[in-house]
Amino acid sequence: MSARGGVTRNTLRQQIAGALRDEVLAGRLRPRVEFTVKQIAEQYGVSATPVREALFDLSAQGLLESDQHRGFRVREFTVADYRSMVEARALVIDGAFRRIFDGSGTASEVLGAHHAALVSVRRRAEEAARAARSGDLDILIGYDLRFWRELGAVIGNVYLTDFLHRIRVQAWVFSVPYLRGDADVRDWLWSGHQELVEAIIAADGEAVRAVLDSYYAHGFDWADRLAAGDPPHPGHG
Numbered sequence: 001m002s003a004r005g006g007v008t009r010n011t012l013r014q015q016i017a018g019a020l021r022d023e024v025l026a027g028r029l030r031p032r033v034e035f036t037v038k039q040i041a042e043q044y045g046v047s048a049t050p051v052r053e054a055l056f057d058l059s060a061q062g063l064l065e066s067d068q069h070r071g072f073r074v075r076e077f078t079v080a081d082y083r084s085m086v087e088a089r090a091l092v093i094d095g096a097f098r099r100i101f102d103g104s105g106t107a108s109e110v111l112g113a114h115h116a117a118l119v120s121v122r123r124r125a126e127e128a129a130r131a132a133r134s135g136d137l138d139i140l141i142g143y144d145l146r147f148w149r150e151l152g153a154v155i156g157n158v159y160l161t162d163f164l165h166r167i168r169v170q171a172w173v174f175s176v177p178y179l180r181g182d183a184d185v186r187d188w189l190w191s192g193h194q195e196l197v198e199a200i201i202a203a204d205g206e207a208v209r210a211v212l213d214s215y216y217a218h219g220f221d222w223a224d225r226l227a228a229g230d231p232p233h234p235g236h237g
Contacts, residue, residue, distance in 0.1 A: 016044060017054035021169070024063060024074050025141050027176045031076035034067075062170055077174035079226045085171045086219035089164055093212060096155040101205030117153045118201055124150060125193035132191035137179055140189060141172055147193055154200065171219075178226065188225075190218045 020040070023029040041051045055072050058064045064072050077085075124147040131140035148168055152161030179185050192211050199207035 012046060013050040013053045016051055017057045020054060020058060021063065025172055025176060026138060027180050029074050030177065031074045034071045034073045036071035061166055063173055077170065079223055082171060082174045083223040085167050086216060086223065089167050090216040092160060092164060096160055097208055101208060114154050117150060118197065121147060121150045122197050125197040128193040129191045132189040133186065135186040135189065137176065188222050190215055
């Protein structure tokens with residue numbers, strides 16, 4: 001295969017993976033609903049090869065489960081899984097920001113080097129916070145993922161950024177079915193993006209930690225609510 005052909009196929013593979021990820025995050029592809037490579041290929045009007053590769057990519061990211069006899073299905077995460085996601089990202093984010101803000105003179109140097117990126121992150125923060133306050137999940141998910149992804153530039157470690165992005169996508173996959181069936185959805189959408197980015201731009205380590213603590217507490221509080229059975233079951237309502 002020529003290099004050009006390889007690039008074309010890889011691009012199609014990424015496009016299909018992205019489209020399917022959006023379907024999952026939008027709640028249109030639900031856990032326990034099985035589908036095959038053939039069905040997806042027919043849906044998108046493409047050959048089976050890039051579809052199969054895209055589905056295996058999403059499986060490797062922990063979003064899908066596969067059964068060689070029955071096909072694929074969206075992975076069904078538990079409340080315990082979600083709590084572990086919140087704990088994992090809290091530990092990683094705390095460690096990353098501690099390195100920035102606890103070193104003498106480190107914060108000013110790091111933040112100064114990423115000033116342009118933080119201006120863009122501020123815009124993402126405004127849009128994400130606005131969507132959270134209005135309860136618009138479709139808008140919020142996209143801006144929230146981009147906000148945290150771009151904020152990862154400040155951390156300066158692509159491995160940590162990729163790890164956190166993967167966990168955040170999985171957390172949204174878990175959360176979406178519950179949130180779409182919750183009449184009080186706006187009460188359970190975190191909207192502290194602007195406070196966080198402003199604290200970072202001001203190089204105020206104490207304020208950054210306070211906002212992050214509220215972020216983690218928000219996730220754990222919602223997990224407690226789910227464990228208590230307060231919200232509707234996923235996909236209901």
